[in-house]
Amino acid sequence: IKHLLDIASLSKEEIEDFLNLAENLKEILYRPIPKVPTLRGKLIINLFYEPSTRTRFSFEKAAKTLSADSLTFTGKGTSIEKGETLLDTIKNLEAIGADLFIIRHPVAGAPHFVAKYSKVPIINAGDGTHEHPTQALLDLLTVKEKLGTLSDLKVAIIGDIKHSRVAHSDILAFQKMGSTVWVSGPVHLLPDIKEENYFKLSERSFKICYKIEDAIKDADIIIALRIQRERHGEALIPSFLEYHEFFGLKPEHLELMKEKTILMHPGPINWGVELAYEMEKYPFQVILDQVENGVAIRMAILLRFLTGERGYEDFN
Numbered sequence: 001i002k003h004l005l006d007i008a009s010l011s012k013e014e015i016e017d018f019l020n021l022a023e024n025l026k027e028i029l030y031r032p033i034p035k036v037p038t039l040r041g042k043l044i045i046n047l048f049y050e051p052s053t054r055t056r057f058s059f060e061k062a063a064k065t066l067s068a069d070s071l072t073f074t075g076k077g078t079s080i081e082k083g084e085t086l087l088d089t090i091k092n093l094e095a096i097g098a099d100l101f102i103i104r105h106p107v108a109g110a111p112h113f114v115a116k117y118s119k120v121p122i123i124n125a126g127d128g129t130h131e132h133p134t135q136a137l138l139d140l141l142t143v144k145e146k147l148g149t150l151s152d153l154k155v156a157i158i159g160d161i162k163h164s165r166v167a168h169s170d171i172l173a174f175q176k177m178g179s180t181v182w183v184s185g186p187v188h189l190l191p192d193i194k195e196e197n198y199f200k201l202s203e204r205s206f207k208i209c210y211k212i213e214d215a216i217k218d219a220d221i222i223i224a225l226r227i228q229r230e231r232h233g234e235a236l237i238p239s240f241l242e243y244h245e246f247f248g249l250k251p252e253h254l255e256l257m258k259e260k261t262i263l264m265h266p267g268p269i270n271w272g273v274e275l276a277y278e279m280e281k282y283p284f285q286v287i288l289d290q291v292e293n294g295v296a297i298r299m300a301i302l303l304r305f306l307t308g309e310r311g312y313e314d315f316n
């Protein structure tokens with residue numbers, strides 16, 4: 001594979017390669033000096049046309065740990081303000097010497113479009129409401145670490161499924177690894193029939209629930225999502241208060257959940273909306289483990305696409 005554009009086009013084996021590589025690389029982060037020279041001389045350019053904290057800074061940390069140079073471009077202060085197109089921006093930054101681009105863009109499919117013309121690898125860091133493949137890979141890595149398996153699990157994803165690129169990548173990723181995915185949220189924020197057919201990889205591996213209780217009951221993993229207000233236009237339905245009442249995860253749900261259900265959230269979190277404040281203290285909440293694993297996964301991605309490395313072991 002030349003680019004990382006979505007989970008839809010990855011095989012189970014390709015996903016496993018990324019996870020194995022990340023597991024091998026993670027120990028570098030715990031060394032007294034967490035830095036190796038492997039990607040010295042490589043230039044990574046982060047093109048962030050939308051805000052980001054976790055994805056952007058973990059890619060930067062991954063690049064620095066592997067000794068690559070990284071430049072970050074957020075549009076402000078560049079010729080985008082004079083109307084320069086995404087494709088011209090890519091061509092010009094290639095001429096400056098970019099070896100790989102990481103792109104976050106509000107338009108679904110933007111990384112796929114530039115990948116057709118780019119001479120160097122394109123990594124999708126989130127494209128509109130389409131996919132966020134590196135988030136799904138770090139979510140899989142976190143579950144594999146916590147539960148020791150990625151198959152035969154019940155994964156409940158709660159919230160704004162329709163607009164969530166994280167949900168779209170996670171729905172495909174967990175099914176590809178052999179688990180079932182149950183989604184729940186306000187009805188107008190759930191997949192329509194066409195989308196349901198796209199997400200359902202097998203007859204029994206994807207299910208839509210209209211009540212949060214049906215999705216979280218006996219789930220091994222619960223992934224809570226942020227309501228994507230910025231993608232809803234003028235509509236303010238449901239209000240945050242209504243959302244919390246009907247779909248927010250609260251202490252009263254604990255009796256329905258398995259004793260050790262893993263609780264995840266991709267961030268940023270609206271505490272008091274999708275998660276009650278009390279859930280921060282829930283002992284099987286792994287939200288910051290996800291963030292930490294984001295660095296390891298992104299190291300694996302940079303190494304894989306800049307050197308072709310797939311099974312790296314014993315790094316000095």
Ligand code: CP
Nearest residue numbers: 052053054055266267
């Ligand atoms: N999870 C995630 O993509 O967070 P950021 O938007 O902060 O990168």
